[in-house]
Every structure is written in C-alpha cells, then in structure tokens.
Amino acid sequence: GHQGMHDPLHLFDANIFFPEHDTLAYSEPLIPQAIMGAPVRALGASPVLTYNLLLVLGLSLTGWSMCLVVAKWTGDWTAGLVSGAVFAFNAHVLTRIPHLQAQHVEFLPAALYALDLLLRSPGTRQGIRLACWSALQALTSIHLLIFTLVALLAAMLARPREWIGAKLVPVAKSLGAGALVAAAVLLPFLLPYYRVNHDQGLTRSLS
Numbered sequence: 721g722h723q724g725m726h727d728p729l730h731l732f733d734a735n736i737f738f739p740e741h742d743t744l745a746y747s748e749p750l751i752p753q754a755i756m757g758a759p760v761r762a763l764g765a766s767p768v769l770t771y772n773l774l775l776v777l778g779l780s781l782t783g784w785s786m787c788l789v790v791a792k793w794t795g796d797w798t799a800g801l802v803s804g805a806v807f808a809f810n811a812h813v814l815t816r817i818p819h820l821q822a823q824h825v826e827f828l829p830a831a832l833y834a835l836d837l838l839l840r841s842p843g844t845r846q847g848i849r850l851a852c853w854s855a856l857q858a859l860t861s862i863h864l865l866i867f868t869l870v871a872l873l874a875a876m877l878a879r880p881r882e883w884i885g886a887k888l889v890p891v892a893k894s895l896g897a898g899a900l901v902a903a904a905v906l907l908p909f910l911l912p913y914y915r916v917n918h919d920q921g922l923t924r925s926l927s
Contacts, residue, residue: 732912778823783808821861842890847898
C-alpha cells in the first residue's frame, strides 16, 4: 500500500531485509488484497483492523463467487449456496487463517466460468476475460497461480468435445489471446520472483 502510492516502479523493494531488493518476492504478492485494504488504511484504520476486514472480505467474496457461478451453471440457488459455503469455509482455509492469500480465492470460480464461456463461444473477448480473472487470482498468490492453471487445464481435459475438431482453431486463438494478455499483466510481477530465485537461490525442490 505504501510503495504503490510512493514508488510503484520499485513495488517489490519492501521494507524488510534492507538493503536487499525484491524482498516482497520472499513471500506472496497479495496485490489485490493490498489494493482493497489501501482505502481503509488511508482513512486511518490500524493494520489489525485492515487485516481483519480483508479476512472477512476474502471469505465473503470467495463464497459468493462460487455461489454465483454454481447457481448460474445449475439454475439452483441451493446448490450455489452450499457450494459457496463449502468453498469458502473448509478445513484448508480455516487452518490457514494467518495466510491472507488462502481466504482470497474469489477469482478462481470467475476464471472457470470465463473458460466455460470461451469453450461455448470462442472469441478474443472471452479470452481476455479469462486472462483478467486468472491474472487477478495469480496476483493474490503465486501458489494460487499454479492452482488456477491446473484447474483450468483439468476443466479443459474434462470437456474434450468442446475443443477437439472444428472448434480447435477458434478455441486455440481465444486461449492464445488470453495468454498474451495474462503474460503482459503478470510479467512485471513475476520478474522479481525470477530474480530472487536466481540471485538468492530461494527455491524449493519437489521433495
């Protein structure tokens, strides 16, 4: 929040481990959460109040996002409400309350819905919509970037008849346009992680 207002070109030079650079890349980016919390902090709220509001907001938005998507898919609000509740309040989320990224998964259902629209009716607009939702989810967490990619790939593999055959080219073009937009949005935020990985050796093995 501070760096975005004062020196956005050095966004990842966080106020930790000075004089090292790119130290925000030692952790999750939390960019959407920071943007959501910035007005609250500007109004004088404490970091603790801001965090708690973002925690409640993340759970609420995550639940409602899944609820709306499932209700749209099934035409059943009961299914939507149950799905939203399970998605927002589960063992994984509730055992990771200190990790603010774990409660902000509100963009993943929107990305899956955008993929659904793209497979039904391929087009550049649908590809860009998919890119925007996926990029927003990636900016909440690098882990969730991977989860989102895996979820989208699984959704594609589960519906081969939607893109194999005559629709392959238009679907590929739509996905290509989306990939270019997502790459352009995410590249400035992913480069610090690459530099930290290269310069500091901050990486984890598969084991």
